[in-house]
Amino acid sequence: MLTVGDKLPNFKLKGTVSLEKNKEFQDISNDTYKGKWTVLFAWPKDFTFICPTEIAEFGKHNKDFQDRDAQVLGLSTDSEFVHHAWRTHHPDLKNLPFPMLADIKRELSSALGILHKEEGVALRATFIADPEGIIRHVSVNDLSVGRNVKETVRTLDALQTDELCPCNWQKGEETLTSKLQKAG
Template sequence: MLTVGDKLPNFSVKATVSLEKGKEFTTITQDSYKGKWIILFAWPKDFTFICPTEIAEFGKKNKDFGDRDAVVLGLSTDSEFVHHAWRTHHPDLKALPFPMLADMKHELCNALGILHKEEGVALRATFIIDPTGVIRHVSVNDLSVGRNVSEVVRTLDAFQTDELCPCNWQKGEETLTKKLAKAG
């Protein structure tokens, strides 16, 4: 699996971006959001139970990420057509503000190292990628447990300080870097 310090691999995938006729799909590459922070999160399968709770929560927090100059990209091994159908029929997903990447060939999931060995679907992985394309954070859950999207926002805030941040640090609190400077 790719980890902190690795570069986001090259990729080109179809994505569902809208329910508006004629504007449903686009192609997204590693360069589509050059110079931005990227929150890339993967889920196992569309039309399941835990996945929509996470996807909807990322949608609710999309403005928080945008305020931090970050874009959210969702990813699974389902097709763009399955993503579109799911968004059409699931009330919590209809107005998603971020692309749902369709990695049908498993190329991106394989490059990231996040395919479940037995099931052949994406693990619940979250990557925070800096504006230069370097992975700064990775977390992975097994298939049965959803992630905490507020913690992803908090972690992004900490990285964006470019300072030492202690456990449970929250945006607006003093960093260790500033405490050490005051003590010195």
């Protein structure tokens, strides 16, 4: 699995971006949002139980990510048409403000190293990459455990300080770097 310090792989995938006729799909690549932080999160399968809770929660926090100059990208091994059908029929997913990427050939999931060994679907992985595409954070949950989107926002905040941030640090609090500078 790729980890902190690695570069996000190059990719070009179909993204489900809208329910509006003739505007449903768009090619999305690692260059589409060049110069922004990237929050890429993967889920195992559409039309399941835990996945929509996570996807909807990322949608609810999309403005938080935008305020931090970060683009959220969702990813699964389902097709863009399955993503579209799910968005059409699930009330919490209808108005998602970020692309749902279709990795049907499993190229990006394989390059990231996040395919479940038995199931062949993406694990619940979250990657935060800086504007140069360098991975700065990775977390992976088992298929049965949803992630904490607020923790992803907190981690992005900490990374963007480019300072030493202690356990449970929250945006606006003093960093260890600033405490050391005061003490020095």
